[in-house]
Amino acid sequence: RKEVEQDPGPFNVPEGATVAFNCTYSNSASQSFFWYRQDCRKEPKLLMSVYSSGNEDGRFTAQLNRASQYISLLIRDSKLSDSATYLCVVNPYGGSQGNLIFGKGTKLSVKP
Amino acid sequence: NAGVTQTPKFQVLKTGQSMTLQCAQDMNHEYMSWYRQDPGMGLRLIHYSVGAGITDQGEVPNGYNVSRSTTEDFPLRLLSAAPSQTSVYFCASSFPGGVPGTEAFFGQGTRLTVV
Numbered sequence: 001r002k003e004v005e006q007d008p009g010p011f012n013v014p015e016g017a018t019v020a021f022n023c024t025y026s027n028s029a030s031q032s033f034f035w036y037r038q039d040c041r042k043e044p045k046l047l048m049s050v051y052s053s054g055n056e057d058g059r060f061t062a063q064l065n066r067a068s069q070y071i072s073l074l075i076r077d078s079k080l081s082d083s084a085t086y087l088c089v090v091n092p093y094g095g096s097q098g099n100l101i102f103g104k105g106t107k108l109s110v111k112p
Numbered sequence: 113n114a115g116v117t118q119t120p121k122f123q124v125l126k127t128g129q130s131m132t133l134q135c136a137q138d139m140n141h142e143y144m145s146w147y148r149q150d151p152g153m154g155l156r157l158i159h160y161s162v163g164a165g166i167t168d169q170g171e172v173p174n175g176y177n178v179s180r181s182t183t184e185d186f187p188l189r190l191l192s193a194a195p196s197q198t199s200v201y202f203c204a205s206s207f208p209g210g211v212p213g214t215e216a217f218f219g220q221g222t223r224l225t226v227v
Contacts, residue, residue: 034215043202043218044155087155099145099170100204100216104154 003027006088006103014111017078021106023071023088033064035073036087038105044087047073078110114138118203118219125193125226133188133222135203141217143206144186148172148199149221155202161186193226200224 006023013019025033033050048055050062050071061074071088088103119134137144145160157170161180175197177189186205190197203219 043220044216045218046215049215099157099160101157102147102155104152 003092003101004088004090004103006086006106008104008106010107010109012109012111013078015078015080017110018074018076019078019108020075021073021086021088021108023073023103025069025071025088025090025092025101027090027092028066028069030069030090030092032091033071034089034091034100035060035062035071036089036102038085038087040084044102047086075108078108080110080112083108083110116203116205116217116219118201118222120222121220122223123225125190125224127193127195127226129193131190131193133190133201133203133224135186135188135219136184137186137203137205137217138184139205139217140183141205141207142183144180145170145204145216146176146178146186146188147202147204148197149202150199158188158201190224195226198224198226 003026011019035047036044037047038044048057048062050064052064054063059076063072085105085107087105090101116137142163146158147155149155156172158176159170159178161167164180164183167178167180180186201222204216206216
């Protein structure tokens with residue numbers, strides 16, 4: 001089983017749609033979780049951290065279910081500018097190592 | 113703010129050649145790392161460093177060397193380039209901890225082709 005698994009998509013949605021991405025991780029001791037965004041031919045950039053209680057940033061909501069080892073990202077009212085690849089990222093160790101394990105990414109394409 | 117600077121942005125090498133990918137950060141981050149990104153494979157960790165003078169191997173270290181003589185710089189050396197090393201390489205830095213608030217910042221990437 002891969003350490004971090006995501007549906008690769010692509011997700012093709014119209015503007016204004018709500019879209020949800022899911023991610024599972026294999027290491028139950030994982031410490032922290034993130035969603036990164038990567039535009040075509042660009043570097044990954046942090047979209048948001050994922051907290052145990054769930055957190056929201058504007059149109060974006062992230063949820064964590066430690067019991068099921070499952071992370072989700074919900075995007076409401078999709079914009080054309082949301083088109084990108086969304087990377088689920090896990091730090092399985094915490095502490096000072098800070099090694100990040102990346103999922104392969106889910107590609108989102110928002111159409112007019 | 114410069115952030116993480118990688119050079120070169122593009123490079124073509126012949127099989128067997130060696131080269132160094134440069135990475136510098138100006139955020140005083142202790143933690144630096146190198147990833148490669150291949151189609152369908154996602155980002156894979158090559159080497160990382162938790163501070164000056166300390167380096168360790170990641171998931172795919174073979175064929176690469178690193179050193180960390182200063183906090184700012186973390187070069188990646190390809191010893192004898194092979195076509196299998198054709199990839200996009202990203203350098204990243206962060207404060208240690210890997211917890212919320214210690215996000216990783218990435219350089220713009222180096223697109224390497226080995227022929």
